[in-house]
Amino acid sequence: MSAIERLAAEVSRFGELRTAEPLARHTTFGVGGPADLFLTVRSADALAAASAAAADADVPVFILGSGSNILVADAGIRGLVIDNRARAESLDGTTVRIESGASFAAFARRMCRRGLDGLAWAVGIPGTLGGAVVYNAGAYGGCLADVLRRVRLQLPGGRAEWVDAADLHLVYRGSRFTRGELRGRAVLECELELAPGDPAELLRRAAAYDAKRLAAQPRGRSAGSTFKNPPEAPAWKLIDAVGMRGMRRGDAAISEKHANFFVNEGNATAADLRWLIDEARRRVFEAFGITLEPEVEFVGAWT
Template sequence: MSALERLAAALEPLGELRRAEPLARHTTFGIGGPADLFLTVRSGEALGRALTAAADAGVPVFILGSGSNILVADAGIRGLVIDNRARAEQLDGLTVRVESGASFAAFARRMCRRGLDGLAWAVGIPGTLGGAVVYNAGAYGGCLADVLRRVRIQEPSGRAEWVDAADLRLVYRGSRFTRGELRGRAVLECELELFPGDAADLVRRAAAFDAKRLAAQPRGRSAGSTFKNPPEAPAWKLIDAVGMRGMRRGDAAISEKHANFFVNEGNAAAADVRWLIEEARRRVFDRFGIRLETEVEFVGAWT
């Protein structure tokens, strides 16, 4: 019996397990080849046990939140993909604990309706709380670091412990996770400290952010903003300046509405999206000497 088969047997009690699951079904891009094993978990306990089982079997793991902010290779992902739907939530005054598979946007909306301030800017952000921690998600002048107090992280050994937010060294669209300093570790749970607010006012502010986002960003299948904004200028403006707004390769395209959104207009291949990303990066550097950094993460079996 192979390591993958032994792992599959250990995972069966923890959630819904599928083999050769097409990841295009689970990403906001609608792109991505199959996962060898695909496990859906619905509790932090099951997530932790699955991570421990994979470590014991020596099988690589990728934790999938809502499938935003990633481009999965056409060949898919080898090993185990965990579809994290652990969403338990505990509220104690202004402090809230929430598991890492909770939708960030839906959580932010609930907090607004409860009159808890600090996350109105997040109501349109795709992804999970776990992903928001990893990338220090932010918009409209706010970011998760403003309200994050601590996170519970599982070590490769299976031991879990609370880590203060300051120890994650959160920066613009980055953290110790994105810099590779916490490789093999996973966010199980977050604790946030919010502020008292007026529910009606917060709902109005959230609606205004929704309207602003809808006016500026394209509809359809994408991973969100493709590049981080460099200090010199917004990424969309640089891409527009090198003549790539609306450029296509197969069914992959750079949005006419917002040049920092790369979209799947049919049955786009991951390789074509990546070609557009690399071409935009090359042209911007050749013309302006600015190296664009991606927000979108390339995951899976790229050749």
């Protein structure tokens, strides 16, 4: 029996297990090849147990949230993909604990309805709380670091512990996770400290952010902003300046509406989307000497 087969037998008790699951069904780009093993879990404990089992079996594991902010290779992902749907939530005054598989946008909107201030800016952000921690999600002058108190992490060896937000070194679209310093540590749960607010006012503010986002961003299958904004200029302005607004490769395209959104307009491949991303980086560097840093993570068997 192979390591993958032994792991499949072990993790099937933690959730719903499928083999060769097409990841295009689970990403906002709508692209991506199969996962060797695809396990859906619905609690932080199940997530922790499955992660630990994969580590013990020496099988690679990738934790999937909402499938935003990633571009999965056409060849898929080897090893175990854990579809994280752990969403339990508890509230104590203005302190909220929530498991990492919860939708960040839906959570932010619930907090506005409850009259808890600090997340109105997040009502349109795709992704889960776990992903928001990893990338320090932010918009319109706010970011998760403003309200995040601590996170519970799965550690190598099967242990879990609470880590203060300050120890994650959260910066613009980055953290110790994105810098590779916390490899193998899964985000299980988050604790946030919000502030009292007026529900009607918070919902008005959220609606204004919704309108602003809809006016500026294209609809359809994308991963949101493709590149981080460099200090010199917004990424969309640099991509527009090198003549790539609206450029296509197959069914992959750079949006006419917002040049930092790369979209799947039909049956795009991951390879075509990555070609556009690489070409934008090349042209911007040649024209301006600026290296665009992808906000999208390239995941899976690219080579």
